[in-house]
Amino acid sequence: MSEKQSRPLLLVDGSSYLYRAFHVPNLQKLTNARGEPTGAVYGVTNMLRSLIREYRPQLMAVVFDARGETFRHALYPAYKANRPSMPEELAVQVEPLHAVVRALGLPLLQVKDVEADDVIGTLATLASGQGIDTVISTGDKDMAQLVNRHVSLVNTMSRTSLDSAGVEEKFGVTPAQIIDYLALMGDSSDNIPGVPRVGPKTAARWLTTHGSLDGVIAHAGDIKGKVGESLRAHLDLLPLSRQLDTIRCDLDLDTAPQDLQVQAPDTERLRGLYSELEFTRLLDELTASEDGVAADAAAGPVDAAVDYQTVVTQAALDDWLARLQQAGMFAFDTETTSLDYMAARIVGVSFAITAHEAAYVPLAHDYPGAPEQLNREAVLEKLRPLLENNELYKIGHNIKYDRNVLANHGIKLDGMAYDSMLESYVLASTAVRHDMDSVALKYLGHSTIKYADVAGKGAKQLSFNEVPLESAAPYAAEDADITLQLHQAMWPRLQAAPALQQIFTAIEMPLVTVLSDMERSGVMVDTAMLAQQSGELAARILEIEAEAHLEAGQPFNLGSPKQIQQLLFDKLQLPVLAKTPKGAPSTAESVLQELALDYPLPRLILGYRSLSKLKSTYTDKLP
Numbered sequence: 124m125s126e127k128q129s130r131p132l133l134l135v136d137g138s139s140y141l142y143r144a145f146h147v148p149n150l151q152k153l154t155n156a157r158g159e160p161t162g163a164v165y166g167v168t169n170m171l172r173s174l175i176r177e178y179r180p181q182l183m184a185v186v187f188d189a190r191g192e193t194f195r196h197a198l199y200p201a202y203k204a205n206r207p208s209m210p211e212e213l214a215v216q217v218e219p220l221h222a223v224v225r226a227l228g229l230p231l232l233q234v235k236d237v238e239a240d241d242v243i244g245t246l247a248t249l250a251s252g253q254g255i256d257t258v259i260s261t262g263d264k265d266m267a268q269l270v271n272r273h274v275s276l277v278n279t280m281s282r283t284s285l286d287s288a289g290v291e292e293k294f295g296v297t298p299a300q301i302i303d304y305l306a307l308m309g310d311s312s313d314n315i316p317g318v319p320r321v322g323p324k325t326a327a328r329w330l331t332t333h334g335s336l337d338g339v340i341a342h343a344g345d346i347k348g349k350v351g352e353s354l355r356a357h358l359d360l361l362p363l364s365r366q367l368d369t370i371r372c373d374l375d376l377d378t379a380p381q382d383l384q385v386q387a388p389d390t391e392r393l394r395g396l397y398s399e400l401e402f403t404r405l406l407d408e409l410t411a412s413e414d415g416v417a418a419d420a421a422a423g424p425v426d427a428a429v430d431y432q433t434v435v436t437q438a439a440l441d442d443w444l445a446r447l448q449q450a451g452m453f454a455f456d457t458e459t460t461s462l463d464y465m466a467a468r469i470v471g472v473s474f475a476i477t478a479h480e481a482a483y484v485p486l487a488h489d490y491p492g493a494p495e496q497l498n499r500e501a502v503l504e505k506l507r508p509l510l511e512n513n514e515l516y517k518i519g520h521n522i523k524y525d526r527n528v529l530a531n532h533g534i535k536l537d538g539m540a541y542d543s544m545l546e547s548y549v550l551a552s553t554a555v556r557h558d559m560d561s562v563a564l565k566y567l568g569h570s571t572i573k574y575a576d577v578a579g580k581g582a583k584q585l586s587f588n589e590v591p592l593e594s595a596a597p598y599a600a601e602d603a604d605i606t607l608q609l610h611q612a613m614w615p616r617l618q619a620a621p622a623l624q625q626i627f628t629a630i631e632m633p634l635v636t637v638l639s640d641m642e643r644s645g646v647m648v649d650t651a652m653l654a655q656q657s658g659e660l661a662a663r664i665l666e667i668e669a670e671a672h673l674e675a676g677q678p679f680n681l682g683s684p685k686q687i688q689q690l691l692f693d694k695l696q697l698p699v700l701a702k703t704p705k706g707a708p709s710t711a712e713s714v715l716q717e718l719a720l721d722y723p724l725p726r727l728i729l730g731y732r733s734l735s736k737l738k739s740t741y742t743d744k745l746p
Contacts, residue, residue: 132250133183136261155401160212164220184383189233207706226393228386244370250380268301295327303336306364316360320353404568431600434484450476452516454607464527470588473603481600516540520606543609545631566612572598660738671727681731684710
């Protein structure tokens with residue numbers, strides 16, 4: 124086998140990953156300075172770069188659905204009828220993504236009248252016939268029907284791969300049975316009928332017993348209960364469901380697997396695209412490398428290997444204390460029992476001096492079986508001279524919280540030089556949320572360990588002192604490490620904009636101490652004046668409500684997004700500027716602000732929202 128054939132053909136289901144990246148919460152928040160959404164482009168771009176690093180392919184294609192209906196709509200006009208149209212905030216990212224794919228040197232395919240699945244299925248079948256192994260990168264379960272000894276699936280988002288054995292373990296059926304499995308269950312998102320009441324376990328059990336869909340149909344009379352009745356009532360639709368679920372592998376394509384050669388990236392084009400999209404980390408890496416993406420792809424994973432230490436001995440602590448003293452500046456973070464800084468007690472502390480290296484000192488993990496830890500009060504006393512030294516600079520992310528928590532233990536944090544949350548805010552106040560997860564994704568391209576990953580969610584979520592140390596330590600150490608890396612990434616940008624640097628150093632950082640002291644000491648409130656202003660606001664809110672009802676020609680609830688949506692877009696036929704993820708016209712504040720430039724009713728609704736929020740704030744302060 125030649126070297127070319129020894130590397131698999133890599134086929135990427137671009138449409139699947141586009142939607143999946145769009146629905147990642149942190150990515151949904153990403154925009155450039157012009158407010159244009161960029162998260163889906165960023166997510167798919169990183170997925171492609173990850174694939175290139177891992178597989179170093181010579182044959183590769185990124186396949187997208189073409190616009191318009193396909194042959195499946197001709198078979199069944201109701202096919203995908205339940206799907207809302209592509210959200211506008213996603214639609215505007217399609218062309219930029221295509222441009223990035225081409226600039227990366229990757230073949231991009233779209234074929235009319237068929238879906239991306241069919242193009243991938245045909246290419247994989249052609250490659251298999253030539254002895255070329257194929258890896259299909261997708262999150263779509265339908266693709267499992269393509270798996271054989273030459274074809275496997277990989278999902279870079281869940282970091283899982285499936286060969287034939289993996290398909291059988293996951294679905295309970297073989298790849299050859301996947302089409303029948305899908306036909307029995309149907310698919311509400313694609314509006315494929317299937318058999319009501321039949322889920323994955325029932326479909327797998329029937330196929331294991333009867334071998335195939337034809338076998339299930341032949342024995343339909345033997346299946347008892349309500350599910351048997353449902354099967355018999357829907358037998359006539361099963362052949363259609365099977366046909367709709369079948370990926371075509373016999374298309375007459377203009378492109379053969381050997382034509383899908385990966386080309387050298389167009390670094391100048393990438394530089395322009397990354398600049399326009401404001402992918403700062405990707406742009407920095409591209410600029411720093413003479414060979415652009417080719418060199419980056421050969422360099423290994425984006426996330427460098429980390430050295431995160433758990434400090435549980437006095438010797439290790441003393442070593443870190445000496446290093447912190449000599450460093451002159453370090454990133455610092457606390458892990459606590461509560462988000463309420465007035466009630467929170469320290470569970471552990473973490474430090475970082477250099478990128479990719481950090482330490483976590485656990486002090487109060489108290490779950491059953493927790494390992495022995497250093498004494499909290501003794502460790503904090505050893506830290507006190509460092510933390511209270513105003514000539515030893517500290518970097519934090521929302522460092523005001525850490526200052527308040529330390530105050531609960533009698534320590535006055537000083538030397539607060541940088542706050543990466545505030546650096547993010549000053550650089551681009553509206554481009555991204557300023558929590559660590561969002562800022563790390565924007566400036567470092569790094570997906571952090573989430574609190575829910577280590578502590579769980581909802582009613583069963585653990586307090587940090589209950590989190591096992593083997594999970595807690597990497598999470599806590601990463602907090603300090605990423606805080607340091609964020610400062611290293613953002614501070615040069617602030618320095619390059621003297622006006623912004625001045626805002627940060629002269630206003631934002633000095634306010635940290637002022638606000639922290641106000642939060643702990645409280646402020647005097649003139650309740651009589653607040654009550655008077657609250658009454659005035661209430662009167663004005665009623666006036667605005669009456670004006671809005673008059674303008675609309677009917678009474679309606681100005682606090683109801685659904686009623687506003689029906690009124691603005693159904694009755695008044697105002698232009699739809701954006702849609703929700705479910706495809707409904709959006710009534711978000713940004714949409715109303717744009718409509719308010721031309722129409723009076725959105726202006727009144729915005730005024731009502733603003734004054735209601737202000738009145739609520741006043742009311743909260745009244746005794």
